[in-house]
Amino acid sequence: MNTPAPRFGLLLDVDGPVASPVSRTVRPAIIRSLVALAAAGWPVVFNTGRSDAFIREQVMQPMMAAGLPAGVRVHAVCEKGAVWFSFDGTGPGQPQVDPELKVPGDYAETIRGLVDAKYSRTMFFDETKLAMLSVEQHVAADNAEYLTEQRRFDADALEQLSLAGLGGQRLDHAIPDAAGTVAYRIDPTIISTDIEAVGVGKDLGARRALAMLEADGTPVPRGWRTMGDSRTDYAMADELFRLGFDVAHVDVRPADGVPATPYPVLPAGALTHDDAGAAYFERWEAMVAGRAADDAVVL
Numbered sequence: 001m002n003t004p005a006p007r008f009g010l011l012l013d014v015d016g017p018v019a020s021p022v023s024r025t026v027r028p029a030i031i032r033s034l035v036a037l038a039a040a041g042w043p044v045v046f047n048t049g050r051s052d053a054f055i056r057e058q059v060m061q062p063m064m065a066a067g068l069p070a071g072v073r074v075h076a077v078c079e080k081g082a083v084w085f086s087f088d089g090t091g092p093g094q095p096q097v098d099p100e101l102k103v104p105g106d107y108a109e110t111i112r113g114l115v116d117a118k119y120s121r122t123m124f125f126d127e128t129k130l131a132m133l134s135v136e137q138h139v140a141a142d143n144a145e146y147l148t149e150q151r152r153f154d155a156d157a158l159e160q161l162s163l164a165g166l167g168g169q170r171l172d173h174a175i176p177d178a179a180g181t182v183a184y185r186i187d188p189t190i191i192s193t194d195i196e197a198v199g200v201g202k203d204l205g206a207r208r209a210l211a212m213l214e215a216d217g218t219p220v221p222r223g224w225r226t227m228g229d230s231r232t233d234y235a236m237a238d239e240l241f242r243l244g245f246d247v248a249h250v251d252v253r254p255a256d257g258v259p260a261t262p263y264p265v266l267p268a269g270a271l272t273h274d275d276a277g278a279a280y281f282e283r284w285e286a287m288v289a290g291r292a293a294d295d296a297v298v299l
Contacts, residue, residue: 008223008284009043011209011236013202014050016229017252017277019058021191024139029272031062033281038063038072040288043213043221045075047205047236049194052078052095053084053128060087075212080196082131083202084212095130101197102131103184107164111135111157111195119153122146132196143190154186154193161186163194169198189230202232203239210243222246225266225284226275229253237263252276 009011010017018034019026038044041052041234046055055076063074070089077084082101091276100184115125122141154170161168161184167177170186179184185195205228213220226237227250237249241263248264252273258265268276286292 006041006043006219006221008225009045009209009213009221009223010037010284011206011226011240012045012223012225013050013228013230013233013236014046014055014059015189015191016273017227017250018046018274018281021229024058024221025277026058028062028066030274030278030281031045031059031066033278033285034059034074035063035066036067037281037288038074039069043075043209043218043282045077045212046151047077047081047202047209049080049132049134049170049192050078051126051128051130051134052076052083052092054078055085056087060092062231063087064089064091065074073216075216077205077208077210077212078204079129079132080194080200081208082197082200083277084208086212086216097130101200102168103133103195103197104164107160107289108133110160110164114153114156114160118156119149120227121182122149123153125176126192131193132194132200134194135190146191150188150193154188157186158197159191162167186231192274202228202235206236206239206243224248225250227280229273231259233258234259234261237261250280 005128015021068089072087073086075086082098083095085095103180113127115135122145123135123137126136158168158170162175165177166184167182168175168184169182175181183198185198196277222245224240224245226248229252236246240247248266250266271279
């Protein structure tokens with residue numbers, strides 16, 4: 001007998017809705033809700049710029065400790081689609097890396113040296129990334145000071161791309177290579193800068209998520225709830241909608257502005273970041289336990 005598809009799948013950015021952007025850790029209540037939702041049969045897929053190492057330490061290990069069953073698989077699409085792996089209650093599988101989406105190693109060494117020489121007081125080079133490069137604010141650093149330094153770092157990183165003969169872009173400012181190509185993107189967030197191949201993104205992450213479920217033989221639900229804290233996170237909901245799925249998106253940091261979308265954007269009232277994420281995860285957990293019927297509640 002065929003297993004029916006669950007009502008919803010969850011496709012989740014990590015920084016913001018799941019992990020605190022301040023502490024970079026996940027509160028136990030969110031971990032418990034994620035375990036309950038996965039154990040109830042809802043596909044849980046993380047779609048993040050974070051590394052597989054971060055997901056293993058901050059998400060997988062706490063979920064295992066909270067009782068994630070051995071036969072319940074959770075999927076993680078990392079580095080915006082360039083790296084992916086799965087885990088269950090027994091541990092992780094081997095991460096897969098798309099070689100076409102790796103930033104060149106010589107340029108990575110240049111950026112590592114740049115951070116050490118000029119920016120190490122407010123930020124650090126993330127040594128755990130397998131394809132993209134990330135430079136992140138020290139937890140103890142002042143965010144306003146970091147953001148000032150970030151603009152200088154981003155300009156230096158873009159200049160170094162050009163000096164290496166690589167076409168790059170930061171926001172609306174592009175410096176093509178000799179062939180007129182822009183192959184790499186400098187993407188600033190509120191706590192980090194990612195330097196990545198232009199082919200990565202939350203839309204690629206959505207396609208990877210569906211492929212992982214299909215490879216697992218997991219029934220793919222028609223309904224999806226996506227969640228993120230930036231405008232770029234809408235790309236995963238956009239992609240699912242384009243592919244014909246019933247999707248709604250939770251924006252846990254709407255201060256950036258909520259775009260017009262052909263699908264619902266669910267509200268979280270005055271809640272933001274992982275406060276909003278925790279409220280929705282608790283609500284969805286109540287749904288699977290039969291204590292609530294409607295996830296589109298104004299919190």
